[in-house]
Amino acid sequence: MIEKALKGSSLYWTWICVLLGIMGIGAFCYVQQYNYGLGYTGMSRDVSWGLYISQFTFLVGVAAGGVMVVLPYYIHDYKTFGRITILGEFLAIASVAMCLMFIMADLGQPLRALNVLLHPTLNSMLFWDMIVLNGYLALNIIVGTVVLQAEYKGTSPPAWYKPFAYLSIPWAISIHTVTAFLYCGLPGRHFWLTAILAPRFLASAFAAGPALLLFIALILKRTTKFDIGKEAQNKLVTIITYAAILNFFFLGLEFFVGYYSNLPGHMHTLDYLFWGLHGYDQLVPFMRFSLFLGAVALVVLFTPQLKKNDKTLGVGLVCLFFALWIDKGLGLVLGGFVPNPLEYVTEYTPSLGEMCITLAVWATGFLILTLLYKIAISVKLEKELP
Amino acid sequence: MDKKRRDFLKIAGLSAIAGVAAPTALNTLFKGEVIASDHGGGHGAEPQGQGHAKIEVPTGKRFGMVIDVNKFHRYEGLAEKCTNACHSIHNVPKFTDPKVELKWIWKEPYEHAFTEHSHYKKNDELHNMPFMVMCNHCDAAPCVRVCPTQATFKNKDGMVLMDFHRCIGCRFCMAACPYGSRSFNWSDPRGKDKDGKPLIAKENTKFPTRTRGVVEKCNFCAERIAVGQEPACVEACGATKAMIFGDLNDAHSEISQVLKKQYTIQRKPALGTKPSVFYII
Ligand code: SF4
Ligand code: SF4
Ligand code: SF4
Numbered sequence: 195m196i197e198k199a200l201k202g203s204s205l206y207w208t209w210i211c212v213l214l215g216i217m218g219i220g221a222f223c224y225v226q227q228y229n230y231g232l233g234y235t236g237m238s239r240d241v242s243w244g245l246y247i248s249q250f251t252f253l254v255g256v257a258a259g260g261v262m263v264v265l266p267y268y269i270h271d272y273k274t275f276g277r278i279t280i281l282g283e284f285l286a287i288a289s290v291a292m293c294l295m296f297i298m299a300d301l302g303q304p305l306r307a308l309n310v311l312l313h314p315t316l317n318s319m320l321f322w323d324m325i326v327l328n329g330y331l332a333l334n335i336i337v338g339t340v341v342l343q344a345e346y347k348g349t350s351p352p353a354w355y356k357p358f359a360y361l362s363i364p365w366a367i368s369i370h371t372v373t374a375f376l377y378c379g380l381p382g383r384h385f386w387l388t389a390i391l392a393p394r395f396l397a398s399a400f401a402a403g404p405a406l407l408l409f410i411a412l413i414l415k416r417t418t419k420f421d422i423g424k425e426a427q428n429k430l431v432t433i434i435t436y437a438a439i440l441n442f443f444f445l446g447l448e449f450f451v452g453y454y455s456n457l458p459g460h461m462h463t464l465d466y467l468f469w470g471l472h473g474y475d476q477l478v479p480f481m482r483f484s485l486f487l488g489a490v491a492l493v494v495l496f497t498p499q500l501k502k503n504d505k506t507l508g509v510g511l512v513c514l515f516f517a518l519w520i521d522k523g524l525g526l527v528l529g530g531f532v533p534n535p536l537e538y539v540t541e542y543t544p545s546l547g548e549m550c551i552t553l554a555v556w557a558t559g560f561l562i563l564t565l566l567y568k569i570a571i572s573v574k575l576e577k578e579l580p
Numbered sequence: 581m582d583k584k585r586r587d588f589l590k591i592a593g594l595s596a597i598a599g600v601a602a603p604t605a606l607n608t609l610f611k612g613e614v615i616a617s618d619h620g621g622g623h624g625a626e627p628q629g630q631g632h633a634k635i636e637v638p639t640g641k642r643f644g645m646v647i648d649v650n651k652f653h654r655y656e657g658l659a660e661k662c663t664n665a666c667h668s669i670h671n672v673p674k675f676t677d678p679k680v681e682l683k684w685i686w687k688e689p690y691e692h693a694f695t696e697h698s699h700y701k702k703n704d705e706l707h708n709m710p711f712m713v714m715c716n717h718c719d720a721a722p723c724v725r726v727c728p729t730q731a732t733f734k735n736k737d738g739m740v741l742m743d744f745h746r747c748i749g750c751r752f753c754m755a756a757c758p759y760g761s762r763s764f765n766w767s768d769p770r771g772k773d774k775d776g777k778p779l780i781a782k783e784n785t786k787f788p789t790r791t792r793g794v795v796e797k798c799n800f801c802a803e804r805i806a807v808g809q810e811p812a813c814v815e816a817c818g819a820t821k822a823m824i825f826g827d828l829n830d831a832h833s834e835i836s837q838v839l840k841k842q843y844t845i846q847r848k849p850a851l852g853t854k855p856s857v858f859y860i861i
Contacts, residue, residue: 231792232749233766238679242754242764302749302764302793309729309748320728320752381722381851382758535760536692536713540679 198572220554223547235548240540246300252523257289259403261366283338284566292559384459400437484520642738644856651822665816673769673779682763715798716855723753749793
């Protein structure tokens with residue numbers, strides 16, 4: 195089955211080479227970071243988590259988002275999602291792999307990472323996050339490969355895999371809930387200290403994950419013979435639309451609570467992100483652009499002509515994905531550190547090397563995704579189109 | 581009344597009783613005590629319970645510090661003297677870039693040390709006073725709660741300490757500390773600065789230096805207390821008595837006596853961290 199990844203068009207190989215090139219640059223930068231220490235990045239004592247942890251947080255969402263196709267297929271026996279379910283599971287594998295790489299890149303003492311297992315600490319949410327993330331990775335590898343293997347051999351998958359598939363559904367919810375718990379249980383970080391953080395994370399995950407999935411499916415439709423089908427496509431659009439609306443609704447709730455209560459702690463970070471605080475406004479253009487992209491995406495998702503057309507739909511999905519990426523992959527984590535506990539404002543700009551490492555982790559994720567999808571699609575096309 | 585409806589009411593009634601009784605029962609079960617109930621008399625005007633947190637019941641030792649801000653104001657240079665004493669004894673490297681500097685104890689103006697207090701119409705003197713800030717050795721320390729390896733832990737004397745060899749450098753504790761008391765070694769603290777001067781001017785061989793990639797903070801001079809010495813900053817204050825260190829749980833200790841007589845405040849008490857550092861203003 196693996197050999198399917200080794201046969202491909204020149205476009206396929208160019209793409210692989212580009213990814214490998216980015217990974218190479220990132221690996222070079224990581225060696226430098228490893229030798230110098232995390233001062234190699236733009237992080238500081240005030241903004242002590244940067245791009246790595248914010249990407250990690252966002253990607254946990256993408257991983258969890260895959261459940262929006264897995265759930266209807268397994269629980270509601272929604273056969274239309276048959277072709278896309280495997281894509282959802284493989285997207286989860288690639289995303290969790292990226293999450294783990296980002297965590298490793300962020301550790302000051304990466305060689306000691308196993309201390310988390312050697313000294314298990316039940317009261318630490320990071321310990322639980324590690325458990326649920328690795329568990330989710332294992333579940334998706336098991337379910338994804340067993341199902342595909344069976345299809346490859348032309349048999350039906352063994353019955354024992356079903357419990358794993360069912361388990362992966364609540365597990366997907368758990369990974370993003372526990373990730374929210376990393377943030378929302380910290381006294382004194384008012385921006386994160388909100389019970390709606392986990393629901394917000396889930397809503398944005400259920401929009402961003404399927405949006406990426408559908409966008410990839412649209413590309414596959416153009417470049418290969420693999421088509422997930424019109425009905426599945428429409429269903430996904432509906433799911434994405436509702437999740438996106440919920441996401442923006444939740445964001446609105448944060449604004450209401452902050453500004454109506456007039457509590458300084460609740461307003462400071464929102465001020466910083468959307469208007470600027472004491473003249474510091476580095477993230478303001480990004481956050482406003484995120485709202486703009488979100489609005490464009492909603493217009494597309496609500497206009498029948500636009501969402502029926504693959505091209506405009508694609509644009510809408512990209513807008514939505516980037517809107518959510520800015521919101522969670524930048525603003526949420528970086529904004530939470532401003533102002534600092536002594537109410538000083540320190541801004542954070544990632545260093546060039548840090549950005550290269552970040553890009554390289556994304557490239558590694560996309561490489562994993564490409565190889566897995568290549569195998570999956572070759573198998574599916576071979577079996578379905580004799 | 582038909583049977584179904586009666587049954588329903590019975591069940592509803594039972595659940596209501598269970599609902600009222602359960603929290604108390606659970607509290608008794610888990611904490612061995614009953615809180616916020618039983619005031620005895622049924623006087624309408626009396627509150628049913630107290631809103632504030634339970635009185636902390638002393639168990640074992642709990643070290644704490646009182647910082648007299650007036651004295652720091654009066655004796656010029658005392659703040660710097662304390663910082664230097666602490667930093668040189670503990671091999672805290674001197675990075676000049678404020679983004680990556682390490683500090684265990686340092687001075688802050690009132691509005692940054694006490695962010696949640698009103699700064700409106702306060703006297704000028706207050707704004708000029710140096711407030712020494714350091715780790716509060718919180719009794720309910722968020723940094724201890726979040727650390728995934730127990731590299732940050734509370735010892736039996738109520739000190740929040742660190743194991744530099746176990747820390748993986750995830751910096752979760754820095755996100756969790758509501759006082760900004762923690763510093764991270766962004767690069768090698770044993771190295772040299774741009775001008776080739778060592779970051780640790782004169783190494784104290786009795787205290788470990790750290791490696792890059794780990795977190796550090798004030799340790800209440802646990803290594804000195806263990807051999808019967810005072811904390812270095814307290815020693816630096818000397819006869820001024822600007823800082824007083826001792827066991828908060830010992831009613832006869834000097835610190836307890838001072839706290840009994842003087843009005844003091846703690847930083848961000850609303851967060852429930854129960855800081856062990858008190859300020860006389
Ligand atoms: S002040 Fe910060 S570092 Fe010190 S014990 Fe409290 S939470 Fe931990
Ligand atoms: S940085 Fe070190 S001390 Fe802080 S939470 Fe992580 S392992 Fe614990
Ligand atoms: S108690 Fe010791 S470690 Fe803490 S600030 Fe004072 S001298 Fe430094």
